[in-house]
Amino acid sequence: DALVKGTTMLQNQLHGQLMYHYPSYRKFFCLVNSKTALYFWETYPSPRHLQAVTAETLADGLRSVSRNACSMEKAQTILDLVAADGDTHREFQAERDFIVKSIIQELRYKQQAIEGIDGELKTLLPLTGYKLDTMPGINLNTASHIISEIGDINRFPTSDKLARFAGIAPVLFSSAGKGKEQRSRQGNRVLHGIFYFLAVQLVQVSKGG
Known part of the structure; x- marks a missing residue:
């Protein structure tokens, strides 16, 4: 960075x-x-x-x-x-x-x-077991950023836990028996920013395609 x-x-x-x-x-x-x-x-x-x-x-x-x-x-x-x-x-x-x-x-x-550094990352990335760079919109640098923030993915027992850690899972607020989901302002803000950027890219590609 x-x-x-x-x-x-x-x-x-x-x-x-x-x-x-x-x-x-x-x-x-x-x-x-x-x-x-x-x-x-x-x-x-x-x-x-x-x-x-x-x-x-x-x-x-x-x-x-x-x-x-x-x-x-x-x-x-x-x-x-x-x-x-x-x-x-x-x-x-x-x-x-x-x-x-x-x-x-x-x-x-x-x-x-x-x-x-990119050359070193190309060598190291396959050793992590992640396949992020095979996904649309995720290049070598983005994959490296995600991996560096998540670390060992096995520490998250479910995808929901990972989503909450990244701050991209909606939070349920309830009052008087009624609940409403709102976007979370908690979690890892670096990961949140990466996923937000990826989402914007996918929307732009979808509109253009």
Whole structure:
């Protein structure tokens, strides 16, 4: 969680810098934090680094990190967008460029750490005996979160006990011989949040399908 939150924070910081350096930056790449995009931001943290760069040179560099996925047309489009944005040079530009590069380096470090953890989880998950990742809507990370919160599922004799532990079982409130079920505000709030998110996803898929 800390790595994911840290990555999100860095991405927000990167957006904050790029919106001044490259006003049209969202049109450059589908994902601002993709491998190709990170290469571009690090190599050309601001337009001043592109002044003597041709479409051919830019395309060659992008191809080197994108498995030849970037075309000459893509490179020319980026250069045209940069030209259309006009002069975005600001005071202390060198220091601002350094900030962009530092953000990129930290992003790469965290992304590599997350990939390493995911690799370990792929090895460990089958050893737990859980089959959560075979269910629709539950990926490796979600399954790992659920398992870490539940622990040994055998400590719950019934599914009702597990539901109450997760805070997703309705609670019966009765008065004067009359009862009414209401949603529970007790139980494990982390698990409750995970199941709520899954339910929302399933509803969206159902409506779309």
